[in-house]
Amino acid sequence: MKKTKVYTWLMAGMSRMMISCESAGILICKKQHEKLVFRERIALKMHLMGCKLCRRFEEDMIVVQKGIDKYSKASPEKIVHARMDDNQRIKIREELIKQSYLK
Numbered sequence: 001m002k003k004t005k006v007y008t009w010l011m012a013g014m015s016r017m018m019i020s021c022e023s024a025g026i027l028i029c030k031k032q033h034e035k036l037v038f039r040e041r042i043a044l045k046m047h048l049m050g051c052k053l054c055r056r057f058e059e060d061m062i063v064v065q066k067g068i069d070k071y072s073k074a075s076p077e078k079i080v081h082a083r084m085d086d087n088q089r090i091k092i093r094e095e096l097i098k099q100s101y102l103k
Contacts, residue, residue, distance in 0.1 A: 024054045
């Protein structure tokens with residue numbers, strides 16, 4: 001009898017800690033900018049143990065954040081924006097017209 005009560009209590013506690021993928025995604029994003037409270041950390045870890053997609057999302061978000069950090073720390077001289085000049089645009093347009101994609 002006593003084991004059943006403990007089991008019921010444990011399962012009730014665990015079900016309160018289970019979160020959806022949407023909530024996990026929010027916590028993953030929040031985790032990048034601030035420290036999660038204890039309950040959020042536990043809930044996220046439990047979710048990530050069973051959800052491969054959310055683990056992959058977390059990995060992807062780490063890569064994205066590293067790229068953002070690297071880009072934001074770069075000096076304006078190092079940032080190269082590729083732009084076509086007018087001659088390149090004219091050549092592309094002429095080729096598209098020749099191939100009858102544009103009329």
